Amino acid sequence: MSTDAGNRHRGLAGSDAGGLLARRRLLARAGGGFGGVALASLLADEGLLKCATADSGHDPLAAKSPHFPAKAKSVIWLFMEGAPSAVDLFDPKPELTKRHGQRISIDVFNGSPGPLMKSPFAFQQHGESGAWVCDRYPNVARHVDRFAFVKSLHSDSNDHVPALYQINTGLSRPGFPSAGSWVTYGLGSENQNLPGFVVLGNNSGIKGGPINWGSSFLPAAYQGTLFRSQGSPILNLARPADLSAAGQRRQLDLLGALNRRHLDARPDEAELLGRIQSFELAWRMQSDAARMIDFGTETQSTRSLYGLDDEATRSYGSKCLLARRLVESGVRFVQVYSDGEWDAHGDLAGNHSSHCRATDVPIAGLLEDLQARGLLDETLVIWGGEFGRMPVSQGNDGRDHNPQGFxxxxxxxxxxxxxxxxxxxDIGYKAVIDPVTVHDLHATMLHLLGLDHLRLTVRHLGRDVRLTDVAGEVIRGIVA
Known part of the structure; x- marks a missing residue:
């Protein structure tokens, strides 16, 4: 499963500037509100893109067979941006409590290290597994027997942006496809009226921006699409009020004819093809995407399950409910970013209490709902951040970044x-027993989806590139 992307991108610098500007104006006027759609899709048997289909050879998001029988059909990644502290949530360290206030020699990202700091939270064991969970996650704690904990992750950077790039793309520098892009490249999607890869962000924006869900040198069809859980799910998607559906269809047909002529002269422009294809997906998504965020059909018990009637949990609960609806509808990969950041350089107790409050009920509700609908057996759920936090204090009872162990x-x-x-x-600083890299985590995720990370490659700049770069081992101990 590979393709040669080495010469895929040719710039448009040699195009006639005046013609290009005129074309952009035409696209802006004729697009009928589609200009902001970032994800591409294509149906061979539908509408104005039949000619483009012949050029591209296939529908890039058509469902594909895995390398071997898969255990999972889709992924929901609950991304706790800002980096939560393991020793304060799921991995208590008695030695840290015992040595509270002592100073040790340790390198930190910001300023000077403070003394060792015990967790401000109480812990209790839960379930048959006896897993430890802090008292701020009482509802999540009810599900620990469903969890496989990976407590020895480590990565390369203690800065948020490169760490986000690494956890999302496998490498800490920009320029590589995201995990969701690799998954949709390998498996396609099961719903051609919705994107195969959806990102549920937050109001403050994700550090590092769209690179975190970009497709880079993979075809543009595989990049993530930002959805919102309230209002219009995708900006500029709704049809203008003064334009009928038939009128919009006529505009798209005209635009499609012009696009085909433009593409004929540039058959290797993957980004151009992706943008052209996005108009057709946007046309199809106008009803399906809006339906995804219409929670009016949900029962009161479901609303309560996700915390939709509680101001503290409504935002993340809405995103978790939307994630369930998306995978239920055949979307392959959904990332659900936390609202705000777990980046507790000061007042860790207040920061983590607030974020636990916002996510506890929604996460537990999502797991319970997936189980009740028979979806948990075919959906892989991942929880985590871009790195962890130090065992020593920083500032006013906070903790600094720690990529050495999370x-x-x-x-x-x-x-x-x-x-x-x-x-x-014993203080939660560094992974020492069975260390796990981000590549190992990605290899495990792909394995559960029926994809061999060594075979899921694309030819780029003369070498076979993969999500796991030149490393990665499946974490066999957590696979059933």
């Missing part, structure tokens, strides 16, 4: 519930 948990399809892999040292 954690994630996985649940659902193909996961051995109640398992725990790896450990950090």
């Amino acid at each position: 954690m994630a948990w996985l649940a659902g399809a193909g996961i051995k519930g109640g398992a725990s892999h790896g450990e950090t040292d």
Whole structure:
């Protein structure tokens, strides 16, 4: 499963500037509100893109067979942006409590290290597995027997942006496809009226921006699409009020004819083809995308399950409910970013209490709802951030960044519930037992989706490139 992308992108610098500007004006006027759609799709048997289909050879988001029988059909990645602290949520360290206030020699990202700081939270064991969970996550704690904890993750950067790039793309520098792009490249999607890869962001914006869900040198069809859980799901998607559906269709047909002529002279322009294809997907999404965020059909019990009637949980609850509806409708990969950041350089107790409050009920509700609908057996759920936090204090009882040792948990399809892999040292600073890289996490995710990370490659600049670069091993101990 590979393709040669080495010469895919040819610039338009040699095009006639006046003609290009005129074309952009035409696109802006004729697009009928589609200009902001970032994801492409194509149906061979539909509408104005039949000629483009012949050029591209296939529908890039058509469902594809995995390399081997898959345990998971889709992924929901609950991304806790800003980096939560493992020793304060799921991995208590008695030695840290014992040595509270002592000073040690340790490198930190910002300023000077403070003394060792015990967790401000109480912990209790839960479930048959006896997993430890802090008292700020009481509802999540009810599901620990579904979780496989990976407590020995480590990565390369203690800065948010490169760390986000690494957890999302496998490498800490920009210029590589995101995990969601690789998954949709390998498997396609099961719903041609919705994007195959959806990102549910937050109001403050994700550090590093669209590179975190971009497709880079993979075809543009595989990049993520930002959805909103309220209002219009995608900006500029709605048809203008003064334009009928038939009128919009006529505009798209005209635009399609012009696009085909433009593409004929530039058959290798993947980005151009992707943008052209996006208009057809946008046409189809106008009803389906709006239906996804219409929670009016949900029962009161479902609303309560996700915390939609509580101001503290409504935002993240809406995104978790939308994630369930998306995978239920055949979307392959959904990332659900937390609202605000877990980046507690000061007042960790206040920061983490607030974020636990916002996410506890929604995450537990999502797991319960997926299970009740028979979706958890085919959906892989991942929880985690871009790195962890230091065992020493910073500022006013906060913690600095720590890529040396952090954690994630996985649940659902193909996961051995109640398992725990790896450990950090006795103060939670560094992964010391069965260390796990981001490449290992990605290899495991792909394995559960029926994809061999060694075979999921694309030829780029003379070499076979993959999500796991030149490393990566499946974490066998957490796979059922």
